[in-house]
Amino acid sequence: MNRQELKVVGASAVGTAFEWYDFFLYGALVPVIGSKFFSDYGSAAQTVFALLTFAAGFVVRPIGALVFARITDRVGRKIVFLITLVLMGVSTVAVGLLPTADEIGILAPILLVTCRILQGMAVSGEFGAAVTYVSEYAPPRQRGFFLGWLTGTTALAFSLSLGVQLLVQAIVGAAAFEEWGWRVPFLISVFPLALSVWIRTKLNESPLFLRMKEGGALSKAPLREAFGSRARVRMMAIVFVMAATQSFIGYLSTVYMVTTMKTYLKADSFTVNAIFMVVMLIGFFLCVLACWVADRIGRRPVLFIGLGLAALLAFPVTGAIVSTTNPDLARAQKNVSVTIQADPAECSFQFNPAGTATFTSDCDRARNTLQTDSVTFDRQDTAGPTKVLVNGTEVSGGPRMSEDLLAALRTAGYPVGGSSDTIKISGIGDVFGGRVIGVGLLLLALVAFAQMAQGPAATAMAEVFPTRIRATALSIPYQLGVGVFGGLLPATMVAIGAELGSTTTALWYPVGAIALGLLILVFALPETKGVDLAEVRLDGDTAPDDEAAPEEPVVSQGS
The missing domain is CATH 1.20.1250.20 (MFS general substrate transporter like domains)
Known part of the structure; x- marks a missing residue:
C-alpha cells in the first residue's frame, strides 16, 4: 500500500x-x-x-x-x-x-x-x-x-x-x-x-x-x-x-x-x-x-x-x-441415561419474556435442574405424574424432587456443581x-x-x-x-x-x-x-439515463 x-x-x-x-x-x-x-x-x-x-x-x-x-x-x-x-x-x-x-x-x-x-x-x-x-x-x-x-x-x-x-x-x-x-x-x-x-x-x-x-x-x-x-x-x-x-x-x-x-x-x-x-x-x-x-x-x-x-x-x-x-461432563453425557417421563401439558416452554408464566410443575423444575448442570436428557410423554429415570433409578415428583434428582445424578457419575477436571488457567x-x-x-x-x-x-x-x-x-x-x-x-x-x-x-x-x-x-x-x-453492470441490466453503460457487462451471473 x-x-x-x-x-x-x-x-x-x-x-x-x-x-x-x-x-x-x-x-x-x-x-x-x-x-x-x-x-x-x-x-x-x-x-x-x-x-x-x-x-x-x-x-x-x-x-x-x-x-x-x-x-x-x-x-x-x-x-x-x-x-x-x-x-x-x-x-x-x-x-x-x-x-x-x-x-x-x-x-x-x-x-x-x-x-x-x-x-x-x-x-x-x-x-x-x-x-x-x-x-x-x-x-x-x-x-x-x-x-x-x-x-x-x-x-x-x-x-x-x-x-x-x-x-x-x-x-x-x-x-x-x-x-x-x-x-x-x-x-x-x-x-x-x-x-x-x-x-x-x-x-x-x-x-x-x-x-x-x-x-x-x-x-x-x-x-x-x-x-x-x-x-x-x-x-x-x-x-x-x-x-x-x-x-x-x-x-x-x-x-x-x-x-x-x-x-x-x-x-x-x-x-x-x-x-x-x-x-x-x-x-x-x-x-x-x-x-x-x-x-x-x-x-x-x-x-x-x-x-x-x-x-x-x-x-x-x-x-x-x-x-x-470438561472430560467428566462428556463421559457422563455418554454413559448416563436420563429420561423425563411427564404429561406434555405439565412441561412449559420455559422462555417467557413477558414474565406472565410461572414454572412450578414437577416437569419444569426437573428440566431446570438438569439444564443447570448440563445434563443431556430425553423426554417421554406419559399421562401419569412426572418422574425422572437416571440409569434406571426413578426420581419421583414432589417437594424434594430437585434434591433427589441431584443425588441420583451424582451417584450415576454426573459432575453436579462443576468438575475439578475442567480446563482452567x-x-x-x-x-x-x-x-x-x-x-x-x-x-x-x-x-x-x-x-x-x-x-x-x-x-x-x-x-x-x-x-x-x-x-x-x-x-x-x-x-x-x-x-x-x-x-x-x-x-x-x-x-x-x-x-x-x-x-x-x-x-x-x-x-x-x-x-x-x-x-x-x-x-x-x-x-x-x-x-x-x-x-460493474449485471447481465441484462440497463444503465439509468444519467449513467453511461459499458460496452460489455463485467459481472456475469453464471457460476
Missing part, C-alpha cells in the same frame, strides 16, 4: 474495530448481563433472554441499512462513518450506566434493549459505508487484501473486548467484576471512539463517489434503483444467502461458543476469555490471509472451502471441544498445557472457517453492484441475512438445546443451513475477482 492507501485502510479499520468492540462487548458478557438484567428467571432462561437482547442489535440492522445506506449513496461515504461512530459511542456508554433489574425492575431490560437497538443501527450503517469506501479506493487486483484488513476487524474487536475484560477483572478482582466491574469496559470505550472520530475526520471522500458527484450521476433514489431490475433483485437475493450462510459459522464460532463454554461446559470466565482473546487475534490475520488468497484464486473457491469445512467438521470439532474442556504455565492448547486449536479451526467465508464474501458483495447504488444494494440484503439468521443463532441454539435436552441436536440447525446456503451459492454466485468497480 502507498501512503494514501494505508491511511484509508488504517483509519477505516481502526474506526470499524472500535465499533465492533462496542458491539461485541455485550456478546462476551452474556452470562453477567443475564444475571443482572434478567435475575427473576432460571439460569437457562437468563442466558436465552440475554442472547435475545444481543439479537435485538441484529434484528434492527435492516432498518439501519435502509437509513444509512441511502445517505451513503446520496451524500457520501465519509459522513456515515462519523454518524455511526457517535451513535455507537453514546449507546455503549449508556449500557455501562444502566441500573439493573434488582434496582428498577422491568425497566432495566427495556432500557438495555433500547441501547442494543441503537448499537445495531450504528453497526449496520458502518458496514455498508466502510466496505464501499475501502473497495472503491483499492486497486482491482488487491481489493480482497485491502478489505481483509477491514472485515477482519470483527475478529480483532472480539479479541480486544475480551482482553479489556480480562484486564479489568485482574485489576478489580472476580467478585467486584461480577458486581460492578463489568460496567468499566463499556464506559472506557468512549476514549478510543473519540479518537476514531478524530481520525476519520481527516479522510477524503471516495474518488469514485466524487467523480460521480461532479458528473451529476448520483442516484436520486438508490433504494428504487436497487430493486429496479430483475438482475439486481436476483443479485441482492444471492447476497442475502451469502450473508446469512457466512453468519451462521461466524456467530457459532464466537458468541455461541463463548456462552456455551461458560454456561454449559462450566469453564471459568477468565479461562474462556483468555483462550478466545488469542484465537480471535489470530483470526484477524487469517481473514487477511484468506482475502489475499482470494485475490489470486478467486472469491468463490476460498468462500466455498470455508463453508464446506464448516458443514463437514462442525460436529466433530464441537464434540472434541466438549470432551477436552490459573497461572502462566497453564497457558501452555496440552488441553488448553488443544481447545484453542479446535476453536481456531471454527474461527478459520468463519474467516475464510467472511472476508471473500464481503469483497464479492462490493463487486456485484454499480457505484451509484453499491452501499444500498449490498447493505440491505447483508443486514437482512445477518440480522435474521446470524444474530438470532446463539439464542435459537440455546433454546433448542434447553427444550430438547441436547446441544448436539441444536447443532443441526446451523450445519443444515450452511450446507443449504453453500449449495445455492455454488450455482448462483458469480466470480468477481479483478472487476473494475467503475464499470
Whole structure:
C-alpha cells in the first residue's frame, strides 16, 4: 500500500474495530448481563433472554441499512462513518450506566434493549459505508487484501473486548467484576471512539463517489434503483444467502461458543476469555490471509472451502471441544441415561419474556435442574405424574424432587456443581498445557472457517453492484441475512438445546443451513475477482439515463 492507501485502510479499520468492540462487548458478557438484567428467571432462561437482547442489535440492522445506506449513496461515504461512530459511542456508554433489574425492575431490560437497538443501527450503517469506501479506493487486483484488513476487524474487536475484560477483572478482582466491574469496559470505550472520530475526520471522500458527484450521476433514489431490475433483485437475493450462510459459522464460532463454554461446559470466565482473546487475534490475520488468497484464486473457491469445512467438521470439532474442556461432563453425557417421563401439558416452554408464566410443575423444575448442570436428557410423554429415570433409578415428583434428582445424578457419575477436571488457567504455565492448547486449536479451526467465508464474501458483495447504488444494494440484503439468521443463532441454539435436552441436536440447525446456503451459492454466485468497480453492470441490466453503460457487462451471473 502507498501512503494514501494505508491511511484509508488504517483509519477505516481502526474506526470499524472500535465499533465492533462496542458491539461485541455485550456478546462476551452474556452470562453477567443475564444475571443482572434478567435475575427473576432460571439460569437457562437468563442466558436465552440475554442472547435475545444481543439479537435485538441484529434484528434492527435492516432498518439501519435502509437509513444509512441511502445517505451513503446520496451524500457520501465519509459522513456515515462519523454518524455511526457517535451513535455507537453514546449507546455503549449508556449500557455501562444502566441500573439493573434488582434496582428498577422491568425497566432495566427495556432500557438495555433500547441501547442494543441503537448499537445495531450504528453497526449496520458502518458496514455498508466502510466496505464501499475501502473497495472503491483499492486497486482491482488487491481489493480482497485491502478489505481483509477491514472485515477482519470483527475478529480483532472480539479479541480486544475480551482482553479489556480480562484486564479489568485482574485489576478489580472476580467478585467486584461480577458486581460492578463489568460496567468499566463499556464506559472506557468512549476514549478510543473519540479518537476514531478524530481520525476519520481527516479522510477524503471516495474518488469514485466524487467523480460521480461532479458528473451529476448520483442516484436520486438508490433504494428504487436497487430493486429496479430483475438482475439486481436476483443479485441482492444471492447476497442475502451469502450473508446469512457466512453468519451462521461466524456467530457459532464466537458468541455461541463463548456462552456455551461458560454456561454449559462450566469453564471459568477468565479461562474462556483468555483462550478466545488469542484465537480471535489470530483470526484477524487469517481473514487477511484468506482475502489475499482470494485475490489470486478467486472469491468463490476460498468462500466455498470455508463453508464446506464448516458443514463437514462442525460436529466433530464441537464434540472434541466438549470432551477436552470438561472430560467428566462428556463421559457422563455418554454413559448416563436420563429420561423425563411427564404429561406434555405439565412441561412449559420455559422462555417467557413477558414474565406472565410461572414454572412450578414437577416437569419444569426437573428440566431446570438438569439444564443447570448440563445434563443431556430425553423426554417421554406419559399421562401419569412426572418422574425422572437416571440409569434406571426413578426420581419421583414432589417437594424434594430437585434434591433427589441431584443425588441420583451424582451417584450415576454426573459432575453436579462443576468438575475439578475442567480446563482452567490459573497461572502462566497453564497457558501452555496440552488441553488448553488443544481447545484453542479446535476453536481456531471454527474461527478459520468463519474467516475464510467472511472476508471473500464481503469483497464479492462490493463487486456485484454499480457505484451509484453499491452501499444500498449490498447493505440491505447483508443486514437482512445477518440480522435474521446470524444474530438470532446463539439464542435459537440455546433454546433448542434447553427444550430438547441436547446441544448436539441444536447443532443441526446451523450445519443444515450452511450446507443449504453453500449449495445455492455454488450455482448462483458469480466470480468477481479483478472487476473494475467503475464499470460493474449485471447481465441484462440497463444503465439509468444519467449513467453511461459499458460496452460489455463485467459481472456475469453464471457460476
